[in-house]
Amino acid sequence: MSEIVLSQVNKHYGTAHHAVKDVDLTIADKEFVVLVGPSGCGKSTTLRMIAGLEDISSGEIRIGGRVVNDLPPRDRDIAMVFQNYALYLHMTVYDNLAFGLRNKKVPEAEIKKSIDQVAGILGLGEMMQRRPRQLSGGQQQRVALGRCIVRNPQAFLFDEPLSNLDAKLRTQMRLELKRLRTQVPTTSVFVTHDQVEAMTLGDRVVVMKDGCIQQCGTPLEVYTEPANKFVAGFIGAPAMNFVEVEIRAEDGVLMAHAPGLRLRVPERCRQTLAPWVDRRVTMGIRPEHVSIKPSDDPAGSGHVEVIEQLGSEILLQVRVEGWSLTVSRVDPQGHLQTGDAVSLSIVSDQLSFFHPETEWLIK
Numbered sequence: 001m002s003e004i005v006l007s008q009v010n011k012h013y014g015t016a017h018h019a020v021k022d023v024d025l026t027i028a029d030k031e032f033v034v035l036v037g038p039s040g041c042g043k044s045t046t047l048r049m050i051a052g053l054e055d056i057s058s059g060e061i062r063i064g065g066r067v068v069n070d071l072p073p074r075d076r077d078i079a080m081v082f083q084n085y086a087l088y089l090h091m092t093v094y095d096n097l098a099f100g101l102r103n104k105k106v107p108e109a110e111i112k113k114s115i116d117q118v119a120g121i122l123g124l125g126e127m128m129q130r131r132p133r134q135l136s137g138g139q140q141q142r143v144a145l146g147r148c149i150v151r152n153p154q155a156f157l158f159d160e161p162l163s164n165l166d167a168k169l170r171t172q173m174r175l176e177l178k179r180l181r182t183q184v185p186t187t188s189v190f191v192t193h194d195q196v197e198a199m200t201l202g203d204r205v206v207v208m209k210d211g212c213i214q215q216c217g218t219p220l221e222v223y224t225e226p227a228n229k230f231v232a233g234f235i236g237a238p239a240m241n242f243v244e245v246e247i248r249a250e251d252g253v254l255m256a257h258a259p260g261l262r263l264r265v266p267e268r269c270r271q272t273l274a275p276w277v278d279r280r281v282t283m284g285i286r287p288e289h290v291s292i293k294p295s296d297d298p299a300g301s302g303h304v305e306v307i308e309q310l311g312s313e314i315l316l317q318v319r320v321e322g323w324s325l326t327v328s329r330v331d332p333q334g335h336l337q338t339g340d341a342v343s344l345s346i347v348s349d350q351l352s353f354f355h356p357e358t359e360w361l362i363k
Helices: 043-053 093-103 110-120 137-149 167-183 195-201 219-224 228-236 267-276
Strands: 004-013 017-027 032-038 058-063 078-081 155-159 187-192 205-207 210-218 239-252 253-258 261-264 280-285 292-296 304-307 313-321 323-328 341-346 353-354
Touching: 004 043, 017 043, 017 210, 032 043, 032 195, 043 058, 043 078, 043 155, 043 187, 043 205, 078 137, 093 110, 093 137, 110 137, 110 167, 137 167, 137 195, 167 195, 187 195, 195 219, 205 219, 210 219, 210 228, 228 239, 228 280, 228 353, 239 261, 239 323, 253 267, 261 341, 267 353, 292 323, 313 341
Parallel strands: 032 187, 032 205, 078 155, 155 187
Antiparallel strands: 004 017, 004 058, 205 210, 239 253, 239 280, 253 261, 280 353, 292 341, 304 313, 304 341, 313 323
């Protein structure tokens, strides 16, 4: 078993900076978990503590049942893929792949067998005698992955490995990582600031902010049931819209009111929002849950402020009486222009409501 368990893990840099705060996280054997969040949230520091590249200030880390707090990186039986590939430029691809095994005094015949297998998985067969500077960025990253796989470690650790690649290569490498997981199912921790990578790669997504875990769940759980306003705004592209609304009771039905907007509170939220009648909360609306159509009324319920053409769809920024929201999945053949009056239709069953002060989901 290659389970990774973090219990009450903290990292202090002197007395001024508490980088990681009481992190509790269990990563199951062969599970692929993604740590995601903005720069400075503590995700890379957490990964480096698992790897042994950073000392932990307090708490406990177990890998495969062993407490590894005081073990050096070489004794933790992990392999790490870095953002900058970290290949030996003077060595061929074959020698880069063989380096770790040779350090362990593995017989050369076994090394060749392992490398041939990995080269077949990653498509490196024709590159064995090249040096890293003769490879593209995507090819270098595949070599870095291969160097980890040949070691057959208990866990793979990925520190933003795709961030140096262009958009097309990032997409290609995401697909290759997905294929690789089916062929080499190994416990993996992947750090990224890109929520698309997190959603497409992870069995579970761990969203971090200011050194704390905000939410841990499957990509769908994190997207559809965000724990707080930060998670709701960070996960999803384009981001969730937020509107300050007042909850009112009208003939026994709860309604959410904002200037130019009146929506029925969904059935699943009525009990939790009952104490908030005649009070203000923050309402969240995903852009794909808003639809629009041109309005014959010049006043309309909103006006188009910004149009972003994406080819298969357009994104609109619509202004409604002092607040605005993003609308996605708009037909690019709709011929809307900036300034046009539009009427809005919102799928009320998909609304989320957050505490105006704590910003946590009201439930």
